[in-house]
Each structure stands twice: as structure tokens, then as C-alpha cells.
Amino acid sequence: MPEPKKPVTKDAATRIREIAREEIRSELPPALVAELREKLHSLRLAPGEATKVVREVARRYRRAEVDPHESVGILAAQSIGEPGTQMTLRTFHYAGVAEMNVTLGLPRLIELVDARRVPSTPMMTIHVDRKLRNDREAVQKIALQVEITTVPDVASVGTIVEELKVVVSPQAALLEARGVRRADVETALVENLDSRLFEVRPGSGGGETRSFEVHLKEAAQGGSKTKREEMVEEMPYKKLLLASEEAKAIRIKGVGGIHRALIRKEKDEYVIYTEGSNLEGVLGIPGVDGVRTTTNSIFEVYRVYGVEAARAALIQEANRTLAEQGLGVDIRHLMLVADVMTNEGDIRAIGRHGISGKKTSVLARAAFEITAAHLLRAAITGEVDELKGVAENIIVGQPITLGTGAVNLVYRPLAGTPTAPTAPPTPTAPTAPVTPAPATETGG
Numbered sequence: 001m002p003e004p005k006k007p008v009t010k011d012a013a014t015r016i017r018e019i020a021r022e023e024i025r026s027e028l029p030p031a032l033v034a035e036l037r038e039k040l041h042s043l044r045l046a047p048g049e050a051t052k053v054v055r056e057v058a059r060r061y062r063r064a065e066v067d068p069h070e071s072v073g074i075l076a077a078q079s080i081g082e083p084g085t086q087m088t089l090r091t092f093h094y095a096g097v098a099e100m101n102v103t104l105g106l107p108r109l110i111e112l113v114d115a116r117r118v119p120s121t122p123m124m125t126i127h128v129d130r131k132l133r134n135d136r137e138a139v140q141k142i143a144l145q146v147e148i149t150t151v152p153d154v155a156s157v158g159t160i161v162e163e164l165k166v167v168v169s170p171q172a173a174l175l176e177a178r179g180v181r182r183a184d185v186e187t188a189l190v191e192n193l194d195s196r197l198f199e200v201r202p203g204s205g206g207g208e209t210r211s212f213e214v215h216l217k218e219a220a221q222g223g224s225k226t227k228r229e230e231m232v233e234e235m236p237y238k239k240l241l242l243a244s245e246e247a248k249a250i251r252i253k254g255v256g257g258i259h260r261a262l263i264r265k266e267k268d269e270y271v272i273y274t275e276g277s278n279l280e281g282v283l284g285i286p287g288v289d290g291v292r293t294t295t296n297s298i299f300e301v302y303r304v305y306g307v308e309a310a311r312a313a314l315i316q317e318a319n320r321t322l323a324e325q326g327l328g329v330d331i332r333h334l335m336l337v338a339d340v341m342t343n344e345g346d347i348r349a350i351g352r353h354g355i356s357g358k359k360t361s362v363l364a365r366a367a368f369e370i371t372a373a374h375l376l377r378a379a380i381t382g383e384v385d386e387l388k389g390v391a392e393n394i395i396v397g398q399p400i401t402l403g404t405g406a407v408n409l410v411y412r413p414l415a416g417t418p419t420a421p422t423a424p425p426t427p428t429a430p431t432a433p434v435t436p437a438p439a440t441e442t443g444g
Contacts, residue, residue: 012037012040012041013033013034013037016028016033016036016037016040016054017033019051019054019055019058020033020054020055020057020058020061023054023055023058023059024058024059024061024062026062028057028058028061032057032061036053036054036057040053040054067403069402069403069404069405069406069407070402070403071390071400071402071403072336073336073340074390075333076332076333076334076336076337079329079330079333080109080318080322080329080333080334080337083322083325083327083329084106084109086325086327087105087106087109087322087325087327088104088105088106088325089105089106089107100123100260100262100273100275101121102121102123102296103119103120103121104321104324104325105321105324105325107120108317108321109318109321109322112298112314112317112318112321113337113341113349113350113351114349114350114351115298115299115341115347115348115349115350115354117299118297118299119277119296119297121275121296122257122275122276122277122295122296122297123273123274123275123276123277123295123296124258124272124273124274124276124277124278124279124282124293124294124295124296125271125272125273125293125294125295126142126146126261126271126272126273126274126282126288126293127269127271127272127288127289127292127293128142128269128270128272128287128288128289129287129288129289130289132287133268133269133270134268134269134270135270136263136270138287139263139270139272140263141179141287142272142285142287142288143261143262143263143272144178144179144254144261145253145254145255145285146254146255146258146261146272146274146282146285147254147255147258147259147260147261147274148251148253148254148255148256148257148258148259149178149180149251149252149253149254150248150249150250150251150252151168151185151188151189151247151248151249151250151252152248153174153178153252154170154171154174154175154178154180154185154252155168155169155170155171155174155185156168156169156171157244157247157248159240159241159244161237161240164215164216164236164240165213165214165215165216165240166213166214166240166243166244166247167203167211167212167213167214168185168189168203168211168212168213168214168247169203169205169209169211169212170182170185170208170209170210170211171209172208172209175208180252180253181208182207182208182209182210184252184253185212185252186200186212188250188251188252189212189214189247189250192246192250192251193214193243193246193247193250194246196217197216197217197239197242197243198214198215198216198217198243198246199214199215199216199217200212200213200214200215201213201214201215214243214247216236216239216240216243255278255281255282255285256278256281257276257277257278257281258274258275258276258277258278258281258282259275259276260274260275260276261273261274261275262274262275277295277296277297277300278300279293279295279297279300279301279303279304280300280303280304283304294313296317298310298313298314298317298347299347301313302346302347307342307345307346307347308342310342310347311338311339311341311342312338314334314337314338314341314342314347315331315334315335315338318334318337318338319331319334337350340355341354341355352368352369352370356368356369357369359389360386361385361386361387361388361389361391361392362374362375362378362383362385362392363385363387363391363392363395363396364389364391364392366378367391367392367395368391388401389401390402
């Protein structure tokens with residue numbers, strides 16, 4: 001005798017989709033279904049309670065959906081622009097670190113939508129690997145590798161005019177604090193000073209604090225000379241000043257563009273905050289967690305990770321800027337702005353040099369800025385305006401193609417639908433033909 005078949009239990013995700021379909025007659029997004037399934041599984045609710053939760057989630061999802069043909073661009077502009085009027089215009093100290101300033105509020109929001117290549121106060125938040133996050137000494141070593149160390153940071157630079165030489169004297173305490181050796185200073189001086197004009201020699205002292213002397217070279221006889229060599233050949237004092245300035249600007253170690261690095265304890269780990277930004281250079285340092293390390297420079301994210309990462313960084317930075325001012329803006333508005341700025345594969349500004357200046361509609365461009373120039377150029381080149389957008393239709397006095405204006409309603413009766421009988425035409429009595437009267441002539 002065959003065994004009876006066991007009832008097949010439906011997958012939880014399938015059941016969630018079916019309940020939502022019954023409630024709102026549409027599908028929930030797969031990501032929402034997966035998240036709801038995990039949450040219900042962790043809560044271990046009774047089937048009836050779980051059904052109530054799914055129905056409520058479906059109803060809220062339907063309420064959150066935008067209406068068909070809604071003018072989402074105008075809504076996003078208003079939803080970001082109105083809170084922007086309540087934002088401050090000052091530069092604040094960042095996260096309690098008194099030594100570091102960062103641009104917040106309205107100036108920062110303007111930087112983001114203008115797609116500035118370099119922020120006014122570039123900074124990075126550097127996280128380290130999990131095994132080093134509680135080791136302050138290891139984090140300090142990473143910070144020293146990140147922060148730029150120049151010659152004046154570890155040595156005193158002086159000029160002896162009588163002997164026409166520059167003396168660089170390393171300081172033991174500074175060398176130890178920066179993790180630099182005398183040999184590193186010597187290598188940096190030799191590699192960065194112009195060997196045709198200057199010569200580095202050992203000076204007085206001993207050990208790690210032995211000084212260096214930068215002497216002026218005698219001009220070579222004959223041969224071609226650069227303008228710089230000609231300029232300083234007969235002016236030894238200017239040549240000496242040039243040697244001093246060049247020695248002070250030499251970088252011994254560190255990542256270019258990062259001027260300071262500060263360590264701060266956050267929750268259960270040490271985090272490095274930097275003044276200046278160089279994402280590509282920092283990611284190459286061993287011990288840096290590349291997944292969690294961030295920068296406020298959107299174009300650096302774009303160069304290193306690509307346009308999708310730049311879009312995510314735009315959303316995150318704009319959302320954080322508004323949240324720091326206590327302003328709540330639906331993230332979907334920010335996502336729309338970021339999508340428009342990055343949908344062509346690079347980052348475009350919202351303005352006459354970016355999105356607004358590259359609209360296909362002549363009237364829309366003219367309505368934004370420089371009206372006469374846009375209209376004149378369009379007339380010369382013979383541009384055609386299709387009148388598909390909002391601004392151009394308002395200008396010419398037509399209904400806009402949004403909301404009810406985007407719908408053309410056509411009535412067509414179904415085949416086989418009975419129609420109301422029509423009354424037969426009423427017969428009319430025949431009429432006698434009208435004979436035209438003969439023409440008469442009138443004489444004067």
C-alpha cells in the first residue's frame with residue numbers, strides 16, 4: 001500500500017510574497033522580502049501574528065511608494081532646499097577634536113552638489129585592522145607613516161651667510177618621536193636637492209645628531225645652462241636662500257597631502273583622523289583597514305573605487321551633513337540627486353556648468369541662467385525644443401507632462417457590448433421644388 005504524501009510546506013519567502021500580493025495587489029522588493037523573512041525567523045512569532053506583521057509592512061510599503069507620474073525632481077529639490085535655509089554657515093570643530101576643523105552645514109552641502117574636486121577642509125577617517133585596533137603603539141606607528149614628516153619636523157635648519165652654507169642639525173628627541181633615522185634625512189636631502197647647484201657634506205657632531213652642511217657648487221664652465229642656474233650664478237646669497245627654502249620643504253616620509261594625523265579612542269578601538277586626504281596612498285600602508293577607511297573627498301573615492309562608490313559617498317556625506325544639523329530628509333531625495341549627478345559615469349555638478357547647463361531643452365536652459373545667450377545660440381544653430389519637460393511647458397503656457405498631464409484618456413467600447421437603441425429617423429413631408437424667380441432689371 002503506497003504511503004500517503006506529506007503536505008508540502010511553502011517557503012517563508014513565498015508565503016510573504018503571497019500575503020503581500022493579497023494585501024496590496026503588487027510585489028514587495030526581493031531585498032525587503034529577505035529582510036522580513038530573517039526578522040520573522042528571529043522573532044519566532046505565531047503564524048497569525050507573523051501574517052499581521054507582513055500585512056502591515058505591505059500597507060506601509062504601499063503608502064511609501066511614489067504616485068505614478070509624480071514630479072519627484074521638484075519634490076527632492078524642495079525637500080533638500082528648504083532645510084538648507086535652516087543650516088548654519090560656520091566651520092565647526094570635528095567630533096570633539098579641538099585641533100581639527102571641518103566644513104559643515106550649508107557650505108559643505110554646496111560643495112557636494114557643486115561637485116568640487118577638492119573640499120575646503122579635506123580629511124580622512126582611517127580604521128586599522130582588527131588585530132591592531134586596541135594596540136595604541138601599533139596605531140601610532142601607522143599614524144607616523146601616514147603623516148608627512150619634513151626636514152624642519154626633525155631638524156633645525158640654519159644659514160651661515162659668511163661661509164655660504166646651510167646647516168641641517170637633526171634633533172635626537174624629534175627623530176625618536178617621528179620614528180626617523182639620520183640616514184633617512186641624509187637620503188631625502190641628497191635625492192631632493194639639485195645636485196648641479198648644491199652639495200651635501202657631513203658636518204660637526206657625532207652619532208644620530210651629526211649635522212649636514214649644504215654647500216653651493218661652483219658654476220660649471222661651458223655647456224648649456226638653465227634659466228634657474230643663470231639666475232643664481234651671479235647671486236650667491238639668493239642661491240643660499242634657495243637652498244634653505246628647498247631643504248625646509250623636503251619630505252622625509254609620509255603620504256602626500258596629509259599634513260596631520262590625530263589618534264582618538266572611539267568605543268573599543270583607536271581611529272586615526274587626518275587633516276588632508278590621499279585615499280590611494282593611505283590604502284597602500286600595511287595595517288590599514290581598506291573596507292572601513294573613508295574620505296570626505298568624493299573625487300578621490302571616484303578615482304580609486306569608481307562611480308558607484310562615489311554615488312554612495314555622495315549620499316552618505318549629504319545625509320550626514322543634514323543629520324549633524326538636526327534636519328531629517330528622506331534619503332530617497334538624496335539618492336535621486338546622487339543618481340542624477342553620476343548617471344553618465346562621472347560626477348557632474350548641479351549648475352550651469354553641469355546638469356542644468358546641459359539640458360536638451362533650450363527654454364529650460366534659458367530659464368536657469370544667462371537667458372539671452374542661450375536663446376541667441378539656439379537661434380543661430382537652429383535648435384528644436386521638444387517641450388517635454390516642466391519649465392519649457394510652463395513658459396509656453398501648456399499643461400506639464402506630469403501627474404494628470406502625463407495621461408491621455410481614450411474611450412473605446414469593448415467588442416460585443418450592447419448599445420442603447422437609437423430612434424428611427426422621423427419622416428418628413430415632401431416639399432415642392434422651389435422655382436427661382438426670373439431676374440428683373442431695374443432702370444434708373
